Amino acid sequence: MAGRKKTLNTVCWIIGFFVLWEAVADIMLYLLHDPNAEKKLTAPSLILQQFVADAPHLLTEAGITFSRAAIGFAIGAAFAFLLAVLMSLSRLIETTLLPYLLLSQMIPILGLAPIIFSLVKDLDTARIVIAAYMSFFPISINLLSGFKAVRTDQQTLMYSYACSKWQLYRFLILPSALPYLFAGMKIAAPLAVTASILVDTLSVQDGIGQIIVYSLAGGGALGAFWPAVVLGALLGVISYNIVTLAEFILVPWDRGEAGKEKSA
Amino acid sequence: MSTAEISAKNVGMVYRDRKGQEITALQDVSFDIEKGEFISLLGPSGCGKTTLLRIIADLLAPTSGEISIGGETPAQARKKLKYGMVFQSPVLYDWRTVRENVRLPLQIMHLSRAEQESRISEMLELVGLTSFANHYPKQLSGGMQQRVGIARALAIQPDILLMDEPFSALDEFTKEKLHNDLLHIWRKTNKTIVFVTHSIAEAVYLSDRVFVLSPHPGRLTAIEPITLTRPRTDSMRNSEQFFELVGRIRNDFEGGSI
Amino acid sequence: MKARTQTLRWRMLSVLLPVAFLVLIIALLQTKAIHQIFGFTTAQLPLPTQICTQFARNLDKIVENGWTTVSVALLGLILGSFLGFLSAAIASVKPRIFQGMLPLLVAINSISVVAMAPIMNRWFESSFCAKAAVVTIACIGAMSVNAYKGMNDLPVFSRDLMYSYAASDSVQFFFLQLPNCLPRLFVGLRTNVVTAMISAIISEFFSTESQGLGYMIKTSLKIGNQKVLGWAYIIAAAAVSIFIYFVITLIERRALKERSR
Numbered sequence: 211m212a213g214r215k216k217t218l219n220t221v222c223w224i225i226g227f228f229v230l231w232e233a234v235a236d237i238m239l240y241l242l243h244d245p246n247a248e249k250k251l252t253a254p255s256l257i258l259q260q261f262v263a264d265a266p267h268l269l270t271e272a273g274i275t276f277s278r279a280a281i282g283f284a285i286g287a288a289f290a291f292l293l294a295v296l297m298s299l300s301r302l303i304e305t306t307l308l309p310y311l312l313l314s315q316m317i318p319i320l321g322l323a324p325i326i327f328s329l330v331k332d333l334d335t336a337r338i339v340i341a342a343y344m345s346f347f348p349i350s351i352n353l354l355s356g357f358k359a360v361r362t363d364q365q366t367l368m369y370s371y372a373c374s375k376w377q378l379y380r381f382l383i384l385p386s387a388l389p390y391l392f393a394g395m396k397i398a399a400p401l402a403v404t405a406s407i408l409v410d411t412l413s414v415q416d417g418i419g420q421i422i423v424y425s426l427a428g429g430g431a432l433g434a435f436w437p438a439v440v441l442g443a444l445l446g447v448i449s450y451n452i453v454t455l456a457e458f459i460l461v462p463w464d465r466g467e468a469g470k471e472k473s474a
Numbered sequence: 475m476s477t478a479e480i481s482a483k484n485v486g487m488v489y490r491d492r493k494g495q496e497i498t499a500l501q502d503v504s505f506d507i508e509k510g511e512f513i514s515l516l517g518p519s520g521c522g523k524t525t526l527l528r529i530i531a532d533l534l535a536p537t538s539g540e541i542s543i544g545g546e547t548p549a550q551a552r553k554k555l556k557y558g559m560v561f562q563s564p565v566l567y568d569w570r571t572v573r574e575n576v577r578l579p580l581q582i583m584h585l586s587r588a589e590q591e592s593r594i595s596e597m598l599e600l601v602g603l604t605s606f607a608n609h610y611p612k613q614l615s616g617g618m619q620q621r622v623g624i625a626r627a628l629a630i631q632p633d634i635l636l637m638d639e640p641f642s643a644l645d646e647f648t649k650e651k652l653h654n655d656l657l658h659i660w661r662k663t664n665k666t667i668v669f670v671t672h673s674i675a676e677a678v679y680l681s682d683r684v685f686v687l688s689p690h691p692g693r694l695t696a697i698e699p700i701t702l703t704r705p706r707t708d709s710m711r712n713s714e715q716f717f718e719l720v721g722r723i724r725n726d727f728e729g730g731s732i
Numbered sequence: 733m734k735a736r737t738q739t740l741r742w743r744m745l746s747v748l749l750p751v752a753f754l755v756l757i758i759a760l761l762q763t764k765a766i767h768q769i770f771g772f773t774t775a776q777l778p779l780p781t782q783i784c785t786q787f788a789r790n791l792d793k794i795v796e797n798g799w800t801t802v803s804v805a806l807l808g809l810i811l812g813s814f815l816g817f818l819s820a821a822i823a824s825v826k827p828r829i830f831q832g833m834l835p836l837l838v839a840i841n842s843i844s845v846v847a848m849a850p851i852m853n854r855w856f857e858s859s860f861c862a863k864a865a866v867v868t869i870a871c872i873g874a875m876s877v878n879a880y881k882g883m884n885d886l887p888v889f890s891r892d893l894m895y896s897y898a899a900s901d902s903v904q905f906f907f908l909q910l911p912n913c914l915p916r917l918f919v920g921l922r923t924n925v926v927t928a929m930i931s932a933i934i935s936e937f938f939s940t941e942s943q944g945l946g947y948m949i950k951t952s953l954k955i956g957n958q959k960v961l962g963w964a965y966i967i968a969a970a971a972v973s974i975f976i977y978f979v980i981t982l983i984e985r986r987a988l989k990e991r992s993r
Contacts, residue, residue: 216832223836249854316926316974318930319930320934328962329776363563364567368582369552371555371630377581381581386567407847426850442843463570
């Protein structure tokens with residue numbers, strides 16, 4: 211019951227947010243006659259109109275950006291998985307590489323995007339490589355801490371069954387680290403999208419970022435800017451929710467907990 | 475060798491604390507446990523009862539003496555899955571349903587799917603959890619979780635059941651119900667059970683013999699045969715004979731140095 | 733005894749191995765081994781010595797641009813963290829009305845900087861304000877989520893204790909919720925350091941003003957013979973970020989010293 215009330219409250223806030231946005235934008239445009247009103251803040255209703263008018267083009271470009279981000283995300287996640295497993299298997303590898311993984315959390319790695327872009331000349335490859343690279347760090351570090359958080363009594367149980375190393379990973383370590391993997395992927399997915407959009411803006415060939423930069427520079431229709439920005443923002447939110455949905459399906463045993471946290 | 479299922483000869487366990495001082499957790503412990511016996515290891519905390527159980531389970535190696543399980547070392551016995559272990563906490567895997575938790579050791583043993591299924595249903599039937607087979611551990615009460623732990627331990631069809639204070643976290647009513655369930659299971663399956671506890675009444679109600687351990691250093695101070703008839707019933711908990719046995723064991727402790 | 737020498741050995745290795753790895757990478761770069769494997773030219777991927785020379789030669793420019801970025805990042809970090817904390821506090825004291833606000837903030841927070849920066853450029857005349865606004869918005873979410881958790885994941889029965897004292901909302905907030913959320917506050921702050929640096933740099937990619945690490949990284953990489961300089965700026969950005977992170981960790985240790993005992 212409490213959870214439902216909270217959801218209702220959130221919905222009210224979201225509706226309120228859009229109503230406020232619409233009101234401010236309309237006041238600026240119709241009452242204050244601000245010449246830059248549409249540039250500064252376009253009303254949601256108008257953005258929707260602009261979006262519908264240009265939908266096929268916008269969606270195609272968004273699809274390009276999003277699919278490259280998704281491929282990069284998958285590649286980054288695969289490498290992250292590999293590294294985390296290697297590090298949990300070998301203390302030597304872990305000791306060598308752990309400091310760099312920790313450092314990666316302290317530096318603005320997205321700032322490296324232009325450099326990687328200058329190394330990889332092909333636009334599509336650049337988008338994928340940078341999205342992969344951005345996804346890699348948060349996933350590997352979360353997964354590794356998941357491997358390390360395995361409870362000792364559960365390991366003792368496995369020891370009492372005299373199981374093999376492979377069985378230890380398959381039955382205990384991998385499944386118990388799954389929630390951590392998803393925690394990392396929830397951080398990584400919007401990052402991959404941001405990385406992909408960023409490369410769009412650097413290359414100015416295609417993708418949703420290209421529309422933003424292009425309309426910003428005054429070329430093309432002014433009307434494309436706001437729908438593109440909103441769509442770009444939505445892509446991040448969508449990517450996050452896809453991971454959350456995957457977690458809901460693949461980690462059914464944690465659902466009760468999550469529900470508890472939401473209603474608390 | 476004798477016919478003993480588990481026998482200990484002069485088992486000792488000494489370790490060093492952080493300051494490098496020697497601490498004797500167990501000293502010169504010897505006993506024989508016959509096949510099918512229900513034995514309790516009873517004592518206050520620090521008497522080494524859990525240490526002794528972990529040595530039998532090959533989770534710890536003794537610093538002196540030896541343990542034999544049906545003529546084999548604990549390591550050999552563990553690798554043949556000769557014993558099932560039930561821990562203080564149920565140690566269930568959150569990501570597996572009740573059914574899948576019981577399946578875990580069977581998968582590790584590479585049993586056929588059909589064999590797995592038949593054993594799982596048999597075990598869940600035995601502990602009375604058939605209708606909860608598809609629940610996740612977090613959806614169960616503490617007592618039910620511990621029953622899953624027992625089902626999982628029995629699923630590998632071990633000769634021996636090692637239980638480390640399995641009911642200590644449960645309330646009194648649940649505990650007494652599980653005592654009867656455990657005795658019922660024991661009678662049906664004819665296992666040898668080694669049961670660690672710090673409750674005198676629990677040890678008396680369940681056991682054939684109670685091994686009394688005292689701390690500083692941990693040692694076996696008395697072995698008390700329990701003469702209550704089988705099967706045990708709840709009314710026995712109020713019998714004079716029961717109180718007499720409890721009193722006698724309490725005296726064992728007061729005579730020793732606790 | 734044996735165990736102790738082993739831990740000592742691992743402690744030494746935990747310093748030696750990472751350093752050896754770094755040296756190996758630098759050597760592979762310097763000897764152009766990496767260039768040969770991936771087919772890079774030194775114009776694309778400069779040698780470490782080249783980067784060092786450029787770094788030293790342009791130190792004044794790097795410091796100047798670095799300061800521009802850091803001032804934006806710090807201002808936004810402080811403002812955003814404060815707003816995040818404030819919203820968490822309001823939501824904790826008056827949950828009935830305000831608890832639904834936090835998911836909205838998190839959603840706004842997940843809007844990528846790339847989309848946010850152009851909007852802010854339109855809102856603010858001064859590019860400094862525009863950049864600071866981007867950083868501020870980016871920093872609200874993490875802090876509000878962490879502070880809210882800290883204010884509401886309370887020790888068992890602590891609320892009941894306060895209730896038994898007939899404590900008012902404000903007493904409960906200042907005596908229970910605020911001190912309880914302190915560790916979480918630092919978690920949010922540490923997350924925000926990196927967020928602030930990233931969003932400051934990215935918004936400089938879009939900025940109309942030709943200043944700051946982000947602007948320099950972007951432009952120097954576009955001009956062929958200045959790519960080396962771009963690398964120097966990147967390294968400066970990383971160094972500054974690590975520095976701020978460590979300062980916050982130090983403050984955190986001081987502040988939480990009593991608790992960890």
